Amino acid sequence: MPKPTIEQLVDGVRDADRRSIAQAITLVESVRAEDDERSQRLLEALAPHACDARRIGISGIPGAGKSTLIEALGMHAIGAGHRIAVLAVDPTSALSGGSILGDKTRMEKLSREDAAYIRPSAGGGQLGGVAPRTREAMLILEAAGFDTVFVETIGIGQSEAAVRDLVDTFALLTITGAGDDLQGIKRGVLELADLIFVTKADGDNEAAATAAATELRSAMHILRSSHGSGCPEVVTCSATTGAGMPEVWNAIVAHHDGLKTDGALDSLRTEQDLRWLDRRIDEMLRRRFLGSHVEAMEKAREAVRRGELVASVARRVLEAT
Amino acid sequence: MPKPTIEQLVDGVRDADRRSIAQAITLVESVRAEDDERSQRLLEALAPHACDARRIGISGIPGAGKSTLIEALGMHAIGAGHRIAVLAVDPTSALSGGSILGDKTRMEKLSREDAAYIRPSAGGGQLGGVAPRTREAMLILEAAGFDTVFVETIGIGQSEAAVRDLVDTFALLTITGAGDDLQGIKRGVLELADLIFVTKADGDNEAAATAAATELRSAMHILRSSHGSGCPEVVTCSATTGAGMPEVWNAIVAHHDGLKTDGALDSLRTEQDLRWLDRRIDEMLRRRFLGSHVEAMEKAREAVRRGELVASVARRVLEAT
Numbered sequence: 001m002p003k004p005t006i007e008q009l010v011d012g013v014r015d016a017d018r019r020s021i022a023q024a025i026t027l028v029e030s031v032r033a034e035d036d037e038r039s040q041r042l043l044e045a046l047a048p049h050a051c052d053a054r055r056i057g058i059s060g061i062p063g064a065g066k067s068t069l070i071e072a073l074g075m076h077a078i079g080a081g082h083r084i085a086v087l088a089v090d091p092t093s094a095l096s097g098g099s100i101l102g103d104k105t106r107m108e109k110l111s112r113e114d115a116a117y118i119r120p121s122a123g124g125g126q127l128g129g130v131a132p133r134t135r136e137a138m139l140i141l142e143a144a145g146f147d148t149v150f151v152e153t154i155g156i157g158q159s160e161a162a163v164r165d166l167v168d169t170f171a172l173l174t175i176t177g178a179g180d181d182l183q184g185i186k187r188g189v190l191e192l193a194d195l196i197f198v199t200k201a202d203g204d205n206e207a208a209a210t211a212a213a214t215e216l217r218s219a220m221h222i223l224r225s226s227h228g229s230g231c232p233e234v235v236t237c238s239a240t241t242g243a244g245m246p247e248v249w250n251a252i253v254a255h256h257d258g259l260k261t262d263g264a265l266d267s268l269r270t271e272q273d274l275r276w277l278d279r280r281i282d283e284m285l286r287r288r289f290l291g292s293h294v295e296a297m298e299k300a301r302e303a304v305r306r307g308e309l310v311a312s313v314a315r316r317v318l319e320a321t
Numbered sequence: 322m323p324k325p326t327i328e329q330l331v332d333g334v335r336d337a338d339r340r341s342i343a344q345a346i347t348l349v350e351s352v353r354a355e356d357d358e359r360s361q362r363l364l365e366a367l368a369p370h371a372c373d374a375r376r377i378g379i380s381g382i383p384g385a386g387k388s389t390l391i392e393a394l395g396m397h398a399i400g401a402g403h404r405i406a407v408l409a410v411d412p413t414s415a416l417s418g419g420s421i422l423g424d425k426t427r428m429e430k431l432s433r434e435d436a437a438y439i440r441p442s443a444g445g446g447q448l449g450g451v452a453p454r455t456r457e458a459m460l461i462l463e464a465a466g467f468d469t470v471f472v473e474t475i476g477i478g479q480s481e482a483a484v485r486d487l488v489d490t491f492a493l494l495t496i497t498g499a500g501d502d503l504q505g506i507k508r509g510v511l512e513l514a515d516l517i518f519v520t521k522a523d524g525d526n527e528a529a530a531t532a533a534a535t536e537l538r539s540a541m542h543i544l545r546s547s548h549g550s551g552c553p554e555v556v557t558c559s560a561t562t563g564a565g566m567p568e569v570w571n572a573i574v575a576h577h578d579g580l581k582t583d584g585a586l587d588s589l590r591t592e593q594d595l596r597w598l599d600r601r602i603d604e605m606l607r608r609r610f611l612g613s614h615v616e617a618m619e620k621a622r623e624a625v626r627r628g629e630l631v632a633s634v635a636r637r638v639l640e641a642t
Contacts, residue, residue, distance in 0.1 A: 039632075040632060040636060043630060043632050044630060047630045061382050135631070136632060270625070270626055273631050274622055274626070277622065277634060280631060281635050281638060282607050284635060284639045285639070286606060289606055300598060301598065304594045309364060309365060310456070310597045310598050311360075311364050311457060311601060312361065312364070313598060314598055314602050315361060318605045318606070318609065
């Protein structure tokens, strides 16, 4: 099958054609030199058409139920007329992928909806990192008209700060019943959070969830008042029963509206773009250097294999070029 | 106070003088251009004296008790005549640091021991990353004669894969009683583990810990047999009562001895050094580029602030240089 032209991809993405979206994301995620020019043309053609989406990060420890929450929340939002995209930054095993107890079908209901698009892994095999092109993948989804983009950071080993740098609203999902919830959440992660959702607030666990939410509210009050930033809203919910989904969605919308009203959204995104510029330049510098110093790098690797000090070898390579 | 000379630092580190070790690590962690030459001279002078240490990563979700385990294990190892260093890769809050419920004194007993050295944060403000110079900090500790170096990865947001790339033995610490332990451990992280410690095997929880260990052993058996690598040993322990500490220590020593016997240690460390070479070169390329293209970068940042597409701006900067 011939490669689609850039014009075909642009039209396909703007029509929200699923196959075109998938091909477009694959193209912009490519780090092969021969894809550079097509990737660039595609992004430039789509950028003016990107809708003004909410970008929401959902974080939490493994087992907190991030996928279940996103499914329940996504179904609620679709019911309210929104179009939902999910980028899952999955620390997929380089060896075989998936979770230890077999691959549960994740977000099964949401994935069947026309108004939803799920990109299962944007991790590109990087355990614990954000793929070098996640921000570009987000642009494709926004050009396809998805007005809400969730970035799910799955499990241990994720760089929460890197995801914080991709989204407008960073939500932390936590569960009760694990005994020492609050101790389990590091201050550094709490300080990143704009919203906190306490899930599994159902059945026997409802009272515990409410108590945990109260405790979190007062902890956040102490934590934030010391440096003047706003206090994140804490919302209890249950992805299983659907309880609290409207409240969770409203909290997201309210946070985002707040960012727009006071101009904070524009400056936040500009700051993020400036850091993204640094990342892109790093990546391009590396590729250019490796491409044009094949022999010097081979010698450097030989020196490291012989046991020379890495810091010295690196310095020598750079000084000789 | 005048800066110590490199000769003084070398002597101080080799004498395991705590102040010298701290100054030496601070120097090699520095990314200021004016420290480069001194840092390089220090590393080259110390490298031949680095002892043949065990490098052990200890990973696990927040609240699993990593610090408590390292303290109990460190005290046991010191009792057996070893000298222990701990590098804690702490996702310290850029704002205020510490954990939400106040700073517990961590590893209080171990920190009072002459045969132990604890470097509380090697993160350099990078939430979720390994500092660019952790491997060099490790070399300082090895030159000071610490024969066992623990690298603790604290909490959410850590890059387990980056720590895996710094150590010989990667141990995963897990707790029972949280309801869905196994679901909470991602296959990708389990596949990195050489050893698994199931902690809190004490009192009422002992039976649950033993059961979880059995379950993990069979899960690991299924997981690993599919791609032929060895099965990690699963050991139950309690950092509180000290139960299992000799077994945990012996498992670490046995794993490390195994690596040495079959020559795997040398090739593992060479592979790590080669990846570290790439990281060092990336870092130096970035610094060199930013240092010599101040004006072009300023223009690029202006273009991003005006809303130009980051990918296009990055490309333009690189093409013009």
